Amino acid sequence: MPLFASSKGPPALAESLYPSYVVKSLGSRHILIGGGGGAARTGVGNGIELFLLSYNSFPKIGAPYETLKGKKTGQIDTETRSVMNLDAVAVGPLDSGKYLLAVGEDDCCYFYETLGFDVVSDEPTVDVPSQLSYNFKPVGKVITIQDGPKGYQKCVRFDRSPAKPLRVATGGTDGYVRIWNAHDIFQNRDPTIERRPIMEFLAENSEVNELDFSFCGSMIVTVTKEIQIWSSQKGNRFVVLETPQIPKQTYVGRSAKFVNLNSQSPRSFLMVAHNMRQQTTKSNCYLSVWVFDHEKKEVRVLELKELKQERVITTTVSACQNYYGVGFAKGTVGVFTTRELQQLYYCEAHSNTVTSVEFLPRRTLDTSIMGRIEQSGGQNLQTFLPGVTSESLVSLVSISMDLVARINQVAYPSGFSTTKYWFKASLLIFVLYLFLWAIL
Numbered sequence: 433m434p435l436f437a438s439s440k441g442p443p444a445l446a447e448s449l450y451p452s453y454v455v456k457s458l459g460s461r462h463i464l465i466g467g468g469g470g471a472a473r474t475g476v477g478n479g480i481e482l483f484l485l486s487y488n489s490f491p492k493i494g495a496p497y498e499t500l501k502g503k504k505t506g507q508i509d510t511e512t513r514s515v516m517n518l519d520a521v522a523v524g525p526l527d528s529g530k531y532l533l534a535v536g537e538d539d540c541c542y543f544y545e546t547l548g549f550d551v552v553s554d555e556p557t558v559d560v561p562s563q564l565s566y567n568f569k570p571v572g573k574v575i576t577i578q579d580g581p582k583g584y585q586k587c588v589r590f591d592r593s594p595a596k597p598l599r600v601a602t603g604g605t606d607g608y609v610r611i612w613n614a615h616d617i618f619q620n621r622d623p624t625i626e627r628r629p630i631m632e633f634l635a636e637n638s639e640v641n642e643l644d645f646s647f648c649g650s651m652i653v654t655v656t657k658e659i660q661i662w663s664s665q666k667g668n669r670f671v672v673l674e675t676p677q678i679p680k681q682t683y684v685g686r687s688a689k690f691v692n693l694n695s696q697s698p699r700s701f702l703m704v705a706h707n708m709r710q711q712t713t714k715s716n717c718y719l720s721v722w723v724f725d726h727e728k729k730e731v732r733v734l735e736l737k738e739l740k741q742e743r744v745i746t747t748t749v750s751a752c753q754n755y756y757g758v759g760f761a762k763g764t765v766g767v768f769t770t771r772e773l774q775q776l777y778y779c780e781a782h783s784n785t786v787t788s789v790e791f792l793p794r795r796t797l798d799t800s801i802m803g804r805i806e807q808s809g810g811q812n813l814q815t816f817l818p819g820v821t822s823e824s825l826v827s828l829v830s831i832s833m834d835l836v837a838r839i840n841q842v843a844y845p846s847g848f849s850t851t852k853y854w855f856k857a858s859l860l861i862f863v864l865y866l867f868l869w870a871i872l
Contacts, residue, residue: 441779441780444836444839445483445485445500445839446463446465446502446837447836447837448465449477449481450467450468450479451469451833452466452831452832452835453516453787453831454467455788455790456518457791458520458531458546459797460793461819461820462482462566463790463837464481464482465837466481466515466517466535467514468510468513469514470513470514477509478509478510478513478514478515479508480507480508480510482506483837484505485821486502486503502837506568508544508568510537514537516537516584516585517535517536517586517587517588518533518534518535519589520532520533520590529549529566529798531546532545532590532614533545533546533568534600534602536588538584539575539579539604540573540574540585541576541585542573543572543573543617543618544568544569545569546566546569547569548566549567550565551564552565571617574629575627576602577604578608579606583606586604587602587642591664592645592647593650595648597614597616598615600612603643603654604640607639608633608640609640609652609662609667610629610631611652612627631667633668635656635662636654636656638656640654640655642654642655642686642687642689644688645664645690647700650664651690655688657684658672658673659672659673659688659704660673661673671724671729671730673702673731678706681709684706684708685704686745687703687705687744688703689748691703691749692753693753700723700724700726701734702721702724703749703756703770704721704722705718705719705720706718708743711743714740715741715742716742719736719758720735720773721734735771735772737773743761745759745786745787747789748828750826754769755767755770755791755826755828756770756773757791759787760785762780763781763782763783764778764779764781764786765778765782765786765828765840767826767842776825776842777828779840781830782830782832782836785832790829791828792819792828793819794821795818795819796817796819799817818857818858824841824842824844825845827840828840
């Protein structure tokens with residue numbers, strides 16, 4: 433077991449109706465949890481549940497919650513199709529509440545949109561703020577796997593680069609990576625159109641377990657029997673991630689994600705996880721940070737961390753690019769820094785395998801212009817208003833087959849008062865807003 437492990441389990445955040453496979457944050461105060469029992473007639477449903485995160489700070493009845501809680505305020509029913517993977521991207525200003533969801537259901541990718549915020553009114557005794565929801569609407573679907581009736585999609589990822597049109601990549605049991613024009617699917621919803629990928633390539637004659645776009649959108653990393661980097665434009669392979677430090681005869685890649693460690697660097701960085709091919713009671717795994725040189729088409733390891741008696745199942749990178757969340761087979765959850773792989777958190781969170789992890793934002797992202805200032809460069813507005821998890825340095829949601837979502841949090845260093853900090857920051861922003869309003 434790694435050092436500095438927590439002996440106290442994290443608090444429960446929410447309970448799902450069915451086995452959970454994927455969790456994704458949506459906006460500043462919601463999470464999506466997808467899963468289900470599939471087509472088997474066991475009475476277990478399938479779908480995506482929407483949970484509002486709240487401390488119930490303004491209760492009509494009862495007292496505020498001591499810890500963050502998730503209240504179910506919406507649901508997407510996927511009928512007999514279990515939800516195994518999903519991704520979400522904003523398709524409008526963040527304060528409009530408009531997102532596009534890409535959801536892996538069997539051998540297809542289904543698309544849903546949110547039409548903005550909604551207020552659930554079926555429980556009048558509960559405060560209106562605790563009932564904030566989204567309006568969901570189906571958009572369409574594409575067949576992403578050509579592998580017979582038993583084939584299914586295993587991963588999906590939107591391209592978040594400024595490149596147009598909006599693209600989404602899928603992978604699964606047939607070994608192919610397919611890139612789709614998500615903008616066209618979103619705008620032209622005629623169900624009779626036969627959708628075809630704008631580009632596809634065979635990553636390996638095995639399953640594509642994970643994929644991710646680079647921040648510039650020009651590359652895709654795939655996890656099959658090998659971890660490989662490809663051109664997202666032509667489908668040609670750039671490099672295979674190999675190192676003598678992690679012999680491929682003994683270890684196999686489990687996860688690979690691009691991380692922005694230096695926005696000014698022409699090189700790309702990746703967070704990678706490897707497991708042992710043959711599992712024993714003494715099995716170990718490796719977390720590593722890699723750098724890819726575009727010009728030389730070379731990769732090398734910058735940092736390497738061994739974890740004994742563990743097996744990586746799922747990983748995620750925080751939006752600030754500073755933290756790496758990992759879920760393990762034994763139900764444990766870890767948080768590490770992305771630069772040195774310093775362990776910040778390690779806890780036995782669940783009774784069985786962790787299936788997905790997701791960081792929560794510390795700031796309120798969906799405010800209007802008030803509370804936002806220009807970043808250097810003047811292209812985007814960044815909010816400084818605190819969010820529901822602002823009292824913690826890091827907040828990571830983890831889910832497993834035990835139907836319970838838990839909130840794993842790393843406290844700020846002692847002596848740092850987040851309440852005072854955010855109060856002063858919010859007051860300063862408010863005064864600045866009034867000043868600008870007065871002179872303009």
